[in-house]
Amino acid sequence: MKKTFLALGAFLSLGIGGLFHATNASADSSTPIYRLYNPNTGEHFYTGNSYEEKSLSANGWVYEGIGWQAATSGTSVYRVYNPNAKGGDHYYTMSKYEAQTLVNSGWKWDNNGKAAFFSGGKINLYVAYNPNAQSGSHNYTTSNFEQSSLLKGGWKYGAVAWKVQGEGHTITPPPVGRTVYVAGKDSKVYWYSREALIAYGNKIGNPVNQSQIFTMTESQAISSGRHHSLKE
Numbered sequence: 001m002k003k004t005f006l007a008l009g010a011f012l013s014l015g016i017g018g019l020f021h022a023t024n025a026s027a028d029s030s031t032p033i034y035r036l037y038n039p040n041t042g043e044h045f046y047t048g049n050s051y052e053e054k055s056l057s058a059n060g061w062v063y064e065g066i067g068w069q070a071a072t073s074g075t076s077v078y079r080v081y082n083p084n085a086k087g088g089d090h091y092y093t094m095s096k097y098e099a100q101t102l103v104n105s106g107w108k109w110d111n112n113g114k115a116a117f118f119s120g121g122k123i124n125l126y127v128a129y130n131p132n133a134q135s136g137s138h139n140y141t142t143s144n145f146e147q148s149s150l151l152k153g154g155w156k157y158g159a160v161a162w163k164v165q166g167e168g169h170t171i172t173p174p175p176v177g178r179t180v181y182v183a184g185k186d187s188k189v190y191w192y193s194r195e196a197l198i199a200y201g202n203k204i205g206n207p208v209n210q211s212q213i214f215t216m217t218e219s220q221a222i223s224s225g226r227h228h229s230l231k232e
Contacts, residue, residue, distance in 0.1 A: 030165035033117065035067035039192075040230060041087030042222055043136030048117065068142050069166025074120025077162060079110040087135040094119055094162055119162035127161035130154070132225045142167040154223025178218040182226065183208045189229040190221040196232050 034053040036045045038061055046067050047053055057063045078099040082089040084106060091107070093099050103109055110116055126147040130137045132154075140161055141147055151158045180190040181197050191197040194213060201208035216224075 029072045030069040030121075031072055033067045033070050033168075035064045035168065035170065036061040037064050038062075038087065038136070039228060041089075041135040042133055042218075042228065043087065043089060044139055045090060046092070046117075046140060063171070065171035066169045067140065068123075068125055068164040068168045069121075071118045071120025071163075071165050074118040075162070076115035077117040077119055078113070079116035080107045081110050082107050085135045089135040089137065091138060092116070092140065092161070119164070121163045121165035123164050123167055124160045125162055125164045127157065127159055128155040129157040130222055131156055132223055134227065143170075150219060153217060153219030155219070179215050180218050180221050180228075181213055181215055182221065184212040185214075188226050190216075190218070190226050191229050191232055193232065197229075200229075200231050 031048050033046050033048050034050070036047070036053065036056050037043070038045070040060075044064075044067075045056065045061070047056075048070060053063065075094055076096070077092055077094050078096055079090055079092050080099050080102050082091070082102075090110070091099075091102065096113075099107075099109075099113075123142055126141055126144075128139050128141075128147060128150040130139070130150075139146075139150060139155070142164065147158060178192070180192060181194045182190050183197055183201070197213065198208050198210065
């Protein structure tokens with residue numbers, strides 16, 4: 001079923017992006033960072049704002065639970081938004097110079113250049129990079145298993161992004177291992193449902209040769225340059 005997704009840029013322009021502010025916070029206090037997934041673009045989005053989480057969930061994003069427990073004070077982590085990427089994209093960095101460089105090249109500040117999160121704690125938050133993705137090219141997780149699975153699936157740059165206070169607790173499996181369907185080796189899109197793939201081919205008068213349909217994991221599809229069909 002095709003869903004309508006609310007552009008994150010709309011949230012940011014209205015000033016209700018995923019932010020939290022520490023006031024006299026102790027060094028070991030923490031706040032949950034919610035993790036959401038856009039099945040149309042493959043992007044994971046992370047926010048400490050429960051209103052933003054609920055708004056995105058109501059507009060087709062998949063709520064996946066708590067990405068991590070963030071410190072409420074410490075080293076600033078900035079978030080910038082690329083309005084020119086297909087479906088939009090976000091990037092997170094502790095380097096304000098790097099963030100400003102991206103803004104100078106056309107990206108937009110989230111939270112008017114203030115910290116979206118803080119780095120602090122003893123737990124590693126890992127980042128992996130998908131060089132073939134048009135959107136959602138960076139994934140952040142405290143899970144060694146998820147990080148290892150992404151790297152085995154073709155993602156790059158397995159490094160520690162910053163430190164956090166507590167581990168994440170997702171409520172749905174990461175999409176890295178999800179089985180998807182591809183209509184032939186030359187197809188650049190993948191489908192979650194084999195039946196939907198066949199039905200769409202019949203609908204447009206171009207029946208799919210079912211003997212050529214093959215499966216792979218979603219991470220393999222993304223790393224090979226494919227993207228999820230917008231018709232599903």
